[in-house]
Amino acid sequence: AKLLLSSPSREHHASAWIGLGFLSLVEGDLAAADRAYRTIRELSPVGTSLVRWEPEWIEVLVRSGRIDEARTILDELVAATPASPAAIGAVARARGLLETDEAEAAAHLGSAVAVFQAAGNKVGEGRTELVWGERLRRARRRAEARDHLARAAQLLEDVGAPLLAERANAELRAAGGVVDETASVEGALTSRELAIARMVVGGASNREVGARLFISPRTVEAHLSAIFRKLGVRNRRELSARALDDVVLQP
Helix, strand or coil: CHHHHCCCCHHHHHHHHHHHHHHHHHCCCHHHHHHHHHHHHHHCCCCCCCCCCHHHHHHHHHHCCCHHHHHHHHHHHHHHCCCCHHHHHHHHHHHHHHCCCHHHHHHHHHHHHHHHHHHCCHHHHHHHHHHHHHHHHHCCCHHHHHHHHHHHHHHHHHCCCHHHHHHHHHHHHHCCCCCCCCCCCCCCCCHHHHHHHHHHHCCCCHHHHHHHHCCCHHHHHHHHHHHHHHHCCCCHHHHHHHHHCCHHHCC
16 A cells, blocks of 8 residues: 555555555444545545445444435436446445345345355455344344354355454354354465464464555454464464464464
């Protein structure tokens, strides 16, 4: 992001803020995400960027209770954006978030899931299952919510999105679901998780790992939580002990 922001190009600046906005949304900092998306709109009006960032802003606005503003952004997006699987799925998810009727919301969210599945977009599919499960849980439809949240957690963990996967698991617990916190999953680490595990075993702090990988310390911590869960360890000391018996984990 720093490299892109140092460029004189407005497009590069917009790209940097798109990344920062999404990271803030994933980390739950809605105020920072909102500031980022407002900055993007000044650099690249709604519907003009090659990357669809507007649905994430709509999610921020909905989660912040600013429904009317979210509807305005959605209307602008629909009017300006060419059809593509990513755009169609994201718009359907946004419609589902904004819909007050539960049946209509389910129709939009189900459509988004189908579009993302057909396109092989597991991130889009997982994020849609997550917001769907959250909505159902808040509507006290806990059994239905658990199905969507479990699916979201699996999809997001598979693609290496630990913060989102942790959010799905937290919602799953709140909906009365069971999350396996201790099972050892040999060889299940993603390439990013494996790289982080090796650096931590080598003595690197979260800040040092983040600096090397250009991610925040909080994101490193989320990756570590996923690593610990998958390997059946509880902390760095146990991870290092595990590495003594597993050459793959050794730095």
